[in-house]
Amino acid sequence: MFLIFALITLAGAVALALQRNLVVAGLCLVLSFTGVAGLFLLLANPVAAALQIIVYSGAIVVLLLFVIMLLNEHQEEAAVQARPLQRWVSVAVILALGAGVLKLVAGSPLLRRLDAAPLPAVLTLGSLGDALFSEHLLAFEVAGLLLLAAMVSAVALVKRDL
Amino acid sequence: MTTLSSILAGGLQGYILVALLLFLIGLGTVLCRRSILLQFMGVELMLNAANVALLAFARFRGGDVQGLVFYLFIIAVAACEASVGLGLVVGLYRHRHSTDTDRADALRQ
Numbered sequence: 001m002f003l004i005f006a007l008i009t010l011a012g013a014v015a016l017a018l019q020r021n022l023v024v025a026g027l028c029l030v031l032s033f034t035g036v037a038g039l040f041l042l043l044a045n046p047v048a049a050a051l052q053i054i055v056y057s058g059a060i061v062v063l064l065l066f067v068i069m070l071l072n073e074h075q076e077e078a079a080v081q082a083r084p085l086q087r088w089v090s091v092a093v094i095l096a097l098g099a100g101v102l103k104l105v106a107g108s109p110l111l112r113r114l115d116a117a118p119l120p121a122v123l124t125l126g127s128l129g130d131a132l133f134s135e136h137l138l139a140f141e142v143a144g145l146l147l148l149a150a151m152v153s154a155v156a157l158v159k160r161d162l
Numbered sequence: 163m164t165t166l167s168s169i170l171a172g173g174l175q176g177y178i179l180v181a182l183l184l185f186l187i188g189l190g191t192v193l194c195r196r197s198i199l200l201q202f203m204g205v206e207l208m209l210n211a212a213n214v215a216l217l218a219f220a221r222f223r224g225g226d227v228q229g230l231v232f233y234l235f236i237i238a239v240a241a242c243e244a245s246v247g248l249g250l251v252v253g254l255y256r257h258r259h260s261t262d263t264d265r266a267d268a269l270r271q
Contacts, residue, residue, distance in 0.1 A: 002172030006180045013187040013207055022199055029203050032184075036210050039180065042172060043221045048233055052213075055237050060206065060244045067248045068199055071255050076197045077262045090193035098186050105178050115174045120225025131227045132234070143238040150242030157249035 002042055009035030022074050026065045033057040044122045177218035185211035198251055198261045202244075209240055 012032030019025040033056040040049040068074070105111065132140055156162060169176040184207055191204030213233055220229020255261055 002176060003170065006176070009180060010183055010187070013184055016200075016203055016207070017187055017191045017195070019200075022197065025200060025203060029206065032207065033210065036184075036214060039177065039214055040217055043177070043217050044225075045217055045221065045230065048213075048217055048230060051234070051237055055241060056206070056210070059241065063244055063248055064199070064202070067251060070252070071199075071261060073197075073199075073255075073261050076195065076200070077260060077265075079196060080262070080264045083264075087194060090190070094186050094190050094193070097189075098182065101182050102179075105175055105182065111175050111178065114219075114222045117222065117224065119221070123225060123227060123230055127227045128230050128234070131231050136231055139235060143235055146242055147238060150245050154245040154249040157246065158252045 002039075005035050005038035005042060007035075008032075009039065011035075020075060022068045022076070023065065026061055026068060029064070030057045030061050033061070044119070047123060047125050047128055174218055174222045178215060181211045181215040181218070184208075184214065196262050196264055198254065198263050198266075201263065202247055202251070206240070206244075209236070212236070 009032050012028045012030075012035060016025050016028040016032065019028055033052060037049040037052040037057070040046075040052055169179055188204040188207030188211060191207065192201045195201060195204070213236060216229055216236075217233060220226045223229075251261060254266060258266055260266070
């Protein structure tokens with residue numbers, strides 16, 4: 001199961017990175033987010049999986065697709081000038097970063113020790129609510145305020161004359 | 163080889179590896195594509211990679227609920243980032259009639 005969901009996630013991401021059509025790229029993003037939700041289910045975390053589906057592959061991707069269709073630009077425009085040097089430097093940076101972190105992950109004794117520990121029970125919505133409203137009440141209210149501020153600023157940004 | 167079997171069976175290293183690959187693909191999308199909407203999708207992929215790593219560590223460190231609380235706040239900030247970021251993209255398109263980042267290289271019109 002882990003391999004299936006990991007492959008769905010990575011295939012969606014690779015298809016997104018190589019896609020010419022922006023609408024199809026948005027749908028590849030949905031595929032990738034759904035794979036991530038499956039990974040969260042395998043991590044015994046159904047609350048996070050549901051949130052992932054609702055917020056990411058629901059709200060954020062729908063907003064993104066609305067903007068893509070509103071702007072009427074479904075293809076990437078032709079380049080003003082080719083930039084081969086920047087392209088090769090970025091590929092080299094990504095490969096170097098990947099090789100370095102891969103070596104760290106594969107060689108880490110700490111990760112192997114955590115792997116051997118006994119696995120806990122499923123995380124429920126009840127335990128999340130307990131932790132959220134007993135220890136993080138202030139942060140919860142601040143997050144609500146932040147969402148309100150983002151909503152007002154998004155309206156202010158796209159409105160032509162306020 | 164124990165590392166490889168642990169990755170294939172869905173151990174902690176497997177999740178960290180998936181998160182790493184997802185992050186690198188997102189980084190590649192941001193660095194190599196020119197459309198600002200595709201770059202935005204790459205940023206979302208990188209954010210999701212961080213989420214996968216966070217929840218994997220929360221699970222393997224004894225089912226800590228604080229990881230889930232943190233994930234909730236990350237999702238709230240990501241929703242704010244998406245709405246404001248897409249508002250900025252719409253504003254950019256109104257001024258320059260293009261979503262190409264190479265064409266948006268000056269502060270004045």
